[in-house]
Amino acid sequence: MTASFTKLLWLLLLPLFLSNLAQAQSLPSIASKTEGMQRFPGYFTYYDDDATGKIWLEIDKLEQEFLYVNSLPAGLGSNDIGLDRGQLGDTKVVYFSKQGPKVMLVQPNLSYRALSQNQNERRAVEDSFAKSIIWGFKAEAADGNRILVDATDFLLRDAHDVIGSLKRSKQGSYRLDASRSALYLPRTKSFPKNTEFEATLTFTGGEDAGRFVREVAPDVQALTLRQHHSFIQLPDSKYKPRPSDPRAGYFGISYFDYATPVGEDIEKRFIARHRLQKKDPRAKVSEAVKPIIYYVDNGAPEPIRTALVEGGRWWNQAFEAAGYKDAFRVEVLPDTADPMDVRYNIIQWVHRSTRGWSYGASVVDPRTGEIIKGHVSLGSLRVRQDYMIAEGLLAPYEDEKSENKAMMDMALARIRQLSAHELGHTLGIMHNYAANNNASVMDYPHPQVKLDRTGKIDLSKAYDTGIGAWDKATVTYGYQDFPEGTDEKKALNEILAKGRSEGLLFIADRDARSPGGVHPTAHLWDNGKNATEELRNVLQVRDEALENFSEKNIKPGAAMSTLEDMLVPIYNYHRYQTEAVAKLIGGVNYSYAVRGDKQVVTEVVDKREQQKALTALLETISPEVLTVPERIIALIPPRAPGLRNSRELFEKRTGLTFDPLAAAEASADFTLSFLLHPERASHLVELGARSNSLSLQDVTQQLITNTWKSNRKKGLEEIVQLQTEQVVLTHLLALAHNENASYQARAVATATLKDLKGYIESKLRSKSQDGYQAHLTLALARLNNPVAEEVSPSRALDLPPGSPIGSGAVIGCD
Structure with missing residues (x-):
């Protein structure tokens, strides 16, 4: 490069440099901009401006990836539309990137990668597929590499696509009303590894509201729900992804690795599972470095709450079979805990206007398949349906004083099984419909009702009371912690072969x-x-x-x-x-x-x-x-x-x-x-x-x-x-x-x-x-x-x- 060309280039870039310098110098300090506001330090520090109703976000992690999840802590109550309390949105890897006066929230495209040490090879793939800029912020204050932005509009948007859900289900044309929306501070908090924001959002319109909306809304022209935003520190690099196998019965992640040799499969697949390690991988039975703990919704009434705890605890039998001691626990959620907080695996008791499906969802690291948070949603009317089926089978009401314990026993037995079933999904495990005869809680169970010797209906063994052989085998495949030096591929195949030899099928x-x-x-x-x-x-x-x-x-x-x-x-x-x-x-x-x-x-x-x-x-x-x-x-x-x-x-x-x-x-x-x-x-x-x-x-x-x-x-x-x-x-x-x-x-x-x-x-x-x-x-x-x-x-x-x-x-x- 000649000296004259260098001089010319410097003259061309000088105005831009001076402009950026002037802008940086013109921005106030974070302390002066946030004077009088309440500061909440944590993974991301934020400031509550009570006078204006705004949240100011301090960004000190430019170009550093983290997880972003939106969710619905307060739902609509209509099973047909969805939008349940506790519903999780997508899990996204994102990062903040400063571009002039703007700060962009960028989602890289992890479906297409090049796992290579060659930077140019990685860049070729990154530039071949689109990224997504989720939001753009304006830098309002700065201290060195720390930038302050107004996050209010980002937090008050319809991140969970409530409007789209209502439109797709033909339940009305709605719009977000900013005048009736505000940040919900009781559930806005920051912790060392995660920062949680929540907003109350009101959707107006409803002139064409459908039947399902009319069944649940006090006023169809104003639907008020809450949406939650979680910024979560990425897990460390010590987690080892486990390869997926079509015979193992796991959900998972997949992506295309363009650095793969031509003779190998370009699509990579890994199972979804929690991180679980033995304190001593060489021991046949060992305690876990950190056990998996699930929390049952404290809003579930008794005796249902106890049944949910009991059913969830069945999974400890499977982890014991995999060589763990006390590695899986189920407890009742403390009153002070937020169910949407990523630190808590939750079994949530969800109310709707009609009975509906229960489901198990998870926050999963899209890079590796590691489950960060399991979140079970159980429809509360299901227990009443099972109770009614028992009433229909038994015809129990001789008079006003008639009681039949068998009906409640059957309903609670089903709730235990349902708790275990949905929790299994949040452990990464799929349905297994070839596992009848009590081989798995991941099958759908019909009540096993028989006629006794006198020809009368017997409900005493309507539902099973523990984990099945398939569940133990699949947990062993997903969660076994092998000692150093083990041929893991061979060991995993042996686990599957042992299950087949026992007649287990998925x-x-x-x-x-x-x-x-x-x-x-x-x-x-x-x-x-x-x-x-x-x-x-x-x-x-x-x-x-x-x-x-x-x-x-x-x-x-x-x-x-x-x-x-x-x-x-x-x-x-x-x-x-x-x-x-x-x-x-x-x-x-x-x-x-x-x-x-x-x-x-x-x-x-x-x-x-x-x-x-x-x-x-x-x-x-x-x-x-x-x-x-x-x-x-x-x-x-x-x-x-x-x-x-x-x-x-x-x-x-x-x-x-x-x-x-x-x-x-x-x-x-x-x-x-x-x-x-x-x-x-x-x-x-x-x-x-x-x-x-x-x-x-x-x-x-x-x-x-x-x-x-x-x-x-x-x-x-x-x-x-x-x-x-x-x-x-x-x-x-x-x-x-x-x-x-x-x-x-x-x-x-x-x-x-x-x-x-x-x-x-x-x-x-x-x-x-x-x-x-x-x-x-x-x-x-x-x-x-x-x-x-x-x-x-x-x-x-x-x-x-x-x-x-x-x-x-x-x-x-x-």
């Missing part, structure tokens, strides 16, 4: 939740080693409960119309076992095998087992199962004034009166939606062509034989029978016209319909009884005019919700 959400799923053991809310045998047991329990169903299912003085509330879960008691049995038809056993682990890759379910499943499944749409007994119908009047008509009740086609036909229609439609699902139908075609399996023709022929061609019933059973046949027709028409089904599946459905049409035409010529004749005439008209509105199974009535209501049917929920 199957996750996608496989179990799909209505066209085929795994023979992966189901939600099912029981039993054999799904078909358990369906028969469940139907026996249902029969006994319906036989005993009477006014004794409600307390003396209760409106008789509330009997419908009790009837819903009993009439539909078999719904989940029905779903489980459907997946045996065309079923394929498989695992998340990796090359060389000697697991079953795929194995078609034996044709005889498929046939047993089909026979049992067709029983669920028989008139005997679907018809509500006359004596029960006579007990249920129209809804009493003051009692809500809710989606928890049966849908009706009869206006105000109880509609037993609608209940039967919804139940039949439920079974058929699984049996003739387009994915299952297409799969049955494929299996029938290449293996000794039931074919789609086998299924449709037996379906027609058991419905349209079965012996005629009398009375209400006859009407239920005719109605079910129309529902069968609906599903066959839908399959024949469903472009998502394979051509041959549609062809088989079309051929079945052609044969059925011939059968109906022959029956019409026989001039049978009027009701049956009308039924056949309608069916023939539908076959001759299969317009779109006639071929959609959604035209049938839906079952009332069995699973928790709302938008939480996702990974990490129950």
Whole structure:
């Protein structure tokens, strides 16, 4: 570089340098700017300006990364919209960067990295993918490298996207009203490793407020919630990420490392887990350097609070199996603690207007997968639902003094299990739907109700009372602390191999939740080693409960119309076992095998087992199962004034009166939606062509034989029978016209319909009884005019919700 060029460059840069120097000199000192304000030292020091209602943030960590999390400490109370108390937002790695007079809050793009010592290689990746500047601040005062900014607008913004949530759920167009929003100082605090801010925000508008908002808001034109902001020091570099394995059952993080050699996988995957180390990794059993402690919401009432503590403590059994002593504890949250404080792992008791999903969320370091904070949200109405199911099963109310301890025992047993289940998610563990028979609390449990020797319903072992074998194995995989020199990859494989040798299998959400799923053991809310045998047991329990169903299912003085509330879960008691049995038809056993682990890759379910499943499944749409007994119908009047008509009740086609036909229609439609699902139908075609399996023709022929061609019933059973046949027709028409089904599946459905049409035409010529004749005439008209509105199974009535209501049917929920 020549001297003349250097001089020219200096002359060009001098004005900019002088401008920055003048600006730096013109900024007041932090002390003078904050005179009279209350100072709160901590990870980030802040100042409370009570006169203006502002928060001033002192930034002394320029270009230093930290974690930023927003959350919702005071929610809306609507399960359908979400926005629950305690809901966590995303965890972001961010840093402050000074750019002239501005200070930017920058989020680097950690999804794409170059883990290389070569600075240029890292820069090439960083510059190839966008960063995000979350907020821009103006420097208002400075002392050397310490800068003061006004953080008020940043803290008073809608960081949790309440406005977007309301809009997406079609509950109204809202805007943030600054005049009705303010910082919430009781929950604004600073500690050595984290600084916590909270704000009260009011959202106005609501001229188009939806039903869910109207159910919970005192004034739909002003929704006031609180949002929380956490600035958290990043953990030190001593944590060692643990590689993810598809067989281990963990959530985790992933990113693309562009410094990876070409012959290796560019995507890196690591499990999410808390940091846990043994004091002596060489010892078979050792205390932890720092135990994991969870705190139960002190706002949960007794005896529920104790049940939550007891259920959460089950996990200590798993950590003991992994070689830890007293490494996992559950205690009650101190009155002085803030549930949103990142230092506390929380089991929070959340109230909503309707029962809904519970879920386990975590603050996870996006760089490594280390869990910083576990946060469980448990819906409080779930315990009441379980209690009501017990009431429906037992019909316990002989008189005003009647008590039945079994109902509360069952409800509390479920709460213990739920506490353990959701806490498991915050330990990093996924659902495992192949872990029935008490192998894991990470399955969804249906109450294991039996008939005792006298034929009476027994709830004594409705839910399990401890951690399962799978839970112990997966905690050992995730949390074992190996002594120095151990071949960790080999040791982890040995842990998984030991679990397989004990018959443990992991199957996750996608496989179990799909209505066209085929795994023979992966189901939600099912029981039993054999799904078909358990369906028969469940139907026996249902029969006994319906036989005993009477006014004794409600307390003396209760409106008789509330009997419908009790009837819903009993009439539909078999719904989940029905779903489980459907997946045996065309079923394929498989695992998340990796090359060389000697697991079953795929194995078609034996044709005889498929046939047993089909026979049992067709029983669920028989008139005997679907018809509500006359004596029960006579007990249920129209809804009493003051009692809500809710989606928890049966849908009706009869206006105000109880509609037993609608209940039967919804139940039949439920079974058929699984049996003739387009994915299952297409799969049955494929299996029938290449293996000794039931074919789609086998299924449709037996379906027609058991419905349209079965012996005629009398009375209400006859009407239920005719109605079910129309529902069968609906599903066959839908399959024949469903472009998502394979051509041959549609062809088989079309051929079945052609044969059925011939059968109906022959029956019409026989001039049978009027009701049956009308039924056949309608069916023939539908076959001759299969317009779109006639071929959609959604035209049938839906079952009332069995699973928790709302938008939480996702990974990490129950």
